[in-house]
Amino acid sequence: MANERPRYVPAEIEEKWQQRWEQEGVFVSVRRPGRPKLYVLDMFPYPSGAGLHVGHPEGYTATDIVARYKRMRGFDVLHPMGWDAFGLPAEQYAITHGVHPAVTTATNIATFKRQLKRLGFSYDWSRELSTTDENYVRWTQWIFLKLFERGLAYQSETPVNWCPALGTVLANEEVIDGRSERGNHPVIRMPLRQWTLRITAYAERLLSDLEGLDWPETKKKQEDWIGRSEGATVFFPLADRAGHLEIFTTRPDTLLGATYMVLAPEHPLVDEITTEAQQAKVLAYRAEVASRSDMARTALSKTKTGVFTGAYAKNPISGERIPIWIADFVLASYGTGAIMSVPAHDQRDFEFARQFGLPIVEVVSPDGELHDASTWSKAFDGDGINVRSGFLNGKRTPEAKSAMIAYLEEQNLGTRRVNYKLRDWVFSRQRYWGEPIPIYFPVELHPGSSDPRTDAHTIRFDQPIAVHEDELPLRLPDLQDYKPSDDPSGPLARALDWRYFQRDGRWFARETNTMPQWAGSCWYYLRFLDPTNHQQIFSPQAYDDWMPVDLYVGGSEHAVLHLLYARFWHKVLFDMGLVKHKEPFTKLVHQGLILGELEFSTFRGEDGSLVSFEQVDLTDEDAPRLKGSGLPLRREKLTESMIQKVDKKFVLAERPDIVVDARSFKMSKSRGNVVNPDKIIEQYGADALRVYEMFMGPLEAVKPWQTNGVVGVFRFLDRVWNICTQATSTAPALPEDAQRLLHKTIQKVTEDIEGMRFNTAISAMMILVNRLGEIPRIPVDAAEKFALILSPFAPHLAEELWSRLGHRELLAWEPWPEYDPSLVVDDVVELAVQVNGKVRSRVTLKKTATEAEARAAIADDPALRPFTEGKTEKKFLYIPGRIINLVVG
Template structure:
């Protein structure tokens, strides 16, 4: 019978949809499993073959869990607010809502064609008012708890898109999206106080099963450090406060650096002799992103403040103050002390500007380079710290600073509060009004959702305000608190908003009374396994963990961590080994692959392509091998015998294969699981027949990877019911053990051959078998055997002289 994949796949997709096969049950007495993948942004380009890699992997896990008896929730939805859709709408004069609906329909059709077992009855869309009602509701809870506030701050402003950009969206001083010039601009922005949760976000990583590199990224982004705040008096009569992790090196501080935006520059303007030079430097710095400013390898630039100096508090020496863009106002206090003998960046800066370099930890030639390996060592040139170890000096200096009232011990974090405003149309409206009398006031919760109004133009405004600002009828309203005149907030939320809590809504997506019922949240949470791209393992993961923790503290969600397990996949590259993109001409369309080879072949190949956690290039030649494997599986119906159990010849291989596939799925080793099934198929082919019992097991093992062909063969063979309703096969550990093993034989460490021995054989038996080899016998002839080294089941080495 010909393997007609197109007919088979459509048939089973229709059956699954009609029967609601993959719908999660509302029976909370069943054992549950919540598998989650990052929901996609539905762009106009549709999917490329890189997208389904994550979806297929967790689909395999979800299908296996169903066969293991779990009530599985494997949902899908759309992260649909955001700038790309709005830009497309502006360019083509189409409402973003229409663009979004069209893109979602395209994505959904593509995903369904792959046979992914999503529960489409729980589909969500961040642009649906029934969804963003609860995004707004969460924002109001954060506002009421003091976790949302408004602040004037310098932001990245794209002069072309006319929008605020995150630091990550600025590359080489231009907008990543449009290439337009980016400048720094002061704007009033809504902020979320994620810094209140910095320590919890670090501590609770110990309670979750994340890949270690993901935990490391989280910790590095939060950036906890312990040190001291130190007050430096200035000749202007005021104080500059700095934070340092190395207060023990204070005697080596030979200059200070402040950020170009530091408010003291204006404060000292009457004393500063070179103010025009400082202003020009500030304007130059405003054209750089924070990432560019802090890049380690870049050329050091700066301007000395003429007219004001700082005073080193440990020795009373006057030291110069510089303005340099490598210091950020948003980190620490916007001022640093510079110890050039023990910091590479400070050393390069000092060399460029001819500043003193004083060694305070013995260990290097500071004239040639900074001695940066100074975590241990003995203090020198440091007065009362001389002769102490670094650790002793840190304790003593912190105590001294506290006693003198010029400093204190402090914990610091690199993490900044989350900028939550966007001056765009296509985002969730912020449900607050501003009243001259009452300040910022939440709109009543029973008036949610605050819907996006229809606008004639989505164009951003020249003054940096949202297009909503021009809608006076919408903006002007009454204060819910006093009834007086008020104006709505016209900024919208960022795309991050809807994606920070979507995993919660999947638990109870049609609830119009609350975010989700308490029973649903207690049953489904936490997410058992969450997979997504490494590019989202810092910010998205951090933001969603923060929202969950805030909601947990409010008693709204039952667990403080949202995800038990988080893994990440490597991307699929083009055949040329480069990242897939239209500009490179190397994008592979999954529609074409499904049409030519079938969804099962594509699923199988995406899992077989290489290590799931690493990038792998697409190969048109290799996908044909996966297609041939499925054709061979389909042909097994021609050699099935009537036996229900396993044949003696294949019994051990069947149990080994069950064990291998079962364990490899749990460890993301999908490629080796498939290789094990290919090896088993070769054994079956060599034998020339397969029992009904063996075929049942093979189909069950292969089903999560290739669900359509396995369901079809199950039906053809009349095995009873649908395959997806069966039980995952079990293995007997004893039957997975080999009776014999091949080991290398060495004489004086040199390989002389191999022997096949019974598993667990004793040393004397193995030695006798080894010495029967001709090469071994000749190698030890006329010599005395000094000793025999035997590593059971691994190796034997005869030492002879």
């Protein structure tokens, strides 16, 4: 059809508007007096070599909609973007390809930036930053120095997973059964000098300040992570010798039920107290434990292990002698690394007692009667009434706890105490691509030595010296070889000329560990306030202009670590008077993961026989096995035509006894189900991608991708184009129902954006467009209103329509349309008429109709007759504007 009317071709309009926005600096954040402000922040990405995937634009589109909407509402909006660019992948790539991480990082950032720009996000790019920028590193290091000055950064000897073959320290997750996940090399537990941040000093504030934050279930996760518990410290004197054991317990009320004690194998007192007879066993046990990782120690071991030290302690109340054991279920890093064991009232202690035949004595009874705990099948760890407990007898658990603590304090045998699961934060990495820690140490040359780069020397790690602020940033040396080596001090140790330097005739050595990737992301939201400031980390004015962050959107994988670390730094800066709010992020939202397209698959044994899904053990995702026998199976992809649904299960069409696995997988290169946003944009345009990402479902939900769904959204935008480009000023006014629908849609979209329910906002706009499509000619005014409410979602299309409707100014400057309140409420509505709660008819009634009018309206309804005939009315329910329900019997 040779129609002159131009078609909707996104490729022809999107770049044009992106350029116009940039030229006119529409999205450069400026504070204007008298305006409200909004700081909308995305979790900035790690610019990986793979480029953007469709998961990135999900959260970014959501914040962009909010940012654009709020600008139209008269807010001054800060909406920045940057790069979390330090980290392992760039370094790994450098090792295998011989390209400097700075080079790959720059390339990746360029790719990400190009891809983000194609999506038309309204970022203020003039504030762009990368954590790798010298100007940023400088202030990251500056904060480290402040931590150091305050005693919040200290060195410690922490056992780490050291893999000599890989020449690196591994995270706990990277160690499986004492071997490296990559390469299956042996991993040893080795104490290594580490920089550690004293986050535990802030445990209480990190916990209590969560209150009042508009955060989702993440708050709970952080609470659990911090793990506050109340109890008491108790001193148990050693029997037969001087000294005592200090333990922490949350159940001081059970003190008299303690029948033995357990120390962590690493506990410093173990050497002292172990008797000669037990020496060999204890040593052997400790060696065995040392070779196991934390994971193996905790998760995998079901049966308890342990060894008797030969020593005894005395119950501080009863004076009874009780044996002291060591066992690996007691963690050296929690509490005091020692416990009193009350097997009757703690499941772990119970299992251990059973394992080694230790006595189990009831001191808390569920009913106040005496029971024989040695016959129990599990511990009683609930609240009850104390028995066999002297002065505690008859007291209920909460009361008994405080009575015991009072007694302990009075007798100097112990004190009330609060304990946290939260540990101090191991802050050093034996890696190249990170911020150098701005610390150096004096070097002692050995006799005959003159140059530590070649001669024997000792580095005095016990005398750390802060790099002077004026010398920041401390840059990374330009290494050619980033490989970790068998030297756990890391690759920087090989940059001898960087590491060693002379000052006033003395030699010094720099710290060669670097900071973890978390460092840069801990405070980037603050640098966005004032990213080019060379004198200060940010100016107080910039802070007052924009802080706090009003909306922070990112993945829930950062629910604990990043968000806890950032809060910790923020609180330190608060104590320094640099920031004025206790908390940085007022409202937090996690976008849900986007999975790959739904896949069907079946399983075959080695002999090729089909296996029904119920018989498949998927404990290891990538290695399916037959339940029971453990025989390996092969996963085989199916096409939809081979599947049938029977009773809520998918089965093979040809073999209905074979149940098929139907699920969406996380997108991954190896699975080959990654969707590239560039491809989608080429085919359907950025606006369709944006709208589809928001239309998929609730922002927070995990959702599978369906490329077909993009088609539906594209059709919608195409219809919008057709309707709005045909709008004329001479068209008759909209029919009343359409006019009402338009205003209801404005209301719905407004409220849904405020509540971040973008999927329902879009469906409301689709409903409106479907109605408008039935009307031959649309007035310009209606088209304009529609373009305005669509603009946060599909900004390019909206701008194009806006200009075609005769506007020269950018739509981004326009105010958000108001709806007419008189048009959004209907005075006449269709009501459902129920008989005994089932809908049998409908009736059109005024909202203000009285009960009598309602009765009259349905009196002669033939549709109701079959259900009311011969029955008596028991009740007549009429809720104006909602429902009529006739109860008969």
